[in-house]
Amino acid sequence: MSKKLTFNGSPYLGVFATNTETLAIIPPDVSHRTFQETCEALGVRGIKTFVCECSVLGALIRGNSHGFVVPSYTLEGEIAKIEKYAQVLRLPGKMSAAGNLILANDEVAVVHPDMGKSAIKVTKDALDVEVYKGRIGGLKTVGMAAVATKKGVLVHPKASASELKFLEDAFGLPVDVGTVNLGSGLIGAALLANSKGYVVGAETTGHELGRIEDALGFI
DSSP: OEEEEOBTTBSOHHHHOEEOSSEEEEOTTSOHHHHHHHHHHHTOEEEEOOBTTBSOHHHHOEEOSSEEEEETTOOHHHHHHHHTTSEEEEEOSSOOOHHHHEEEOSSEEEEOTTOOHHHHHHHHHHHTOEEEEOOBTTBSOHHHHEEEOSSOEEEOTTOOHHHHHHHHHHHOSOEEEOOBTTTBOOGGGTEEEOSSOEEEETTOOHHHHHHHHHHTTOO
C-alpha cells in the first residue's frame, strides 16, 4: 500500500519516524489516525515514543528486522519500549544521530564516512549487517539521502555514477535516483518504506511517486 501524509503539518515524515519490515516507531504527538494510516500502509505494528525526549526520532535512530541503533543519550524508558520488539544498542561517539548517519536494510548498511570503528562495530552488531562507508550525492548524511528496502534503493538525484555503482554492489539491489516533496533530494527525510508499502510526504508529486514505486519494486 501507499499513502501521502504529513506529521503535524510537516511532509518530512522520515525526520520524525522510522520503520522496518515489521515495526514503525512514531512520536506520540502524531495523531492516532495518522499513526494508524502509517502502520496500515507499511503493513507493520507501530509504537509511539519519543527518543532523547524529542519527536525527531527518524533523524536519531536507525533499525532493521534485527535491531536498532540509538543515540548514546537515549533514555532507558525509551529504549525499553523499543526492546520489546528488537535489540537496541547505543551508538558511541560524538556523531550519534543514527537516522542521519546510517542507511540500512536487513542485509547491508552504508554509514557516514567519518564514523569511528566503535560506532561501526555497534552498527554491525545491532543490525546484523555488512557495513560500508560512503557518500550519496556528495552528502555524508547517507540516512537522509536515500531509502533502502530489501527490494531496491532510492537515492538523491545528485548521486554520481560511481556512487550508484558502489550502492548497487554493496546492496546487491537495483538503485535509482528520485526526489520527494516537489523536488527535494533528501529521500530519507520524507519517505518511509519497506517491501510491503510506503508512506511519503504529502507534497510528493505523481511523477515522484512513479519513481519511488519503480525503484522500490512496487511496479
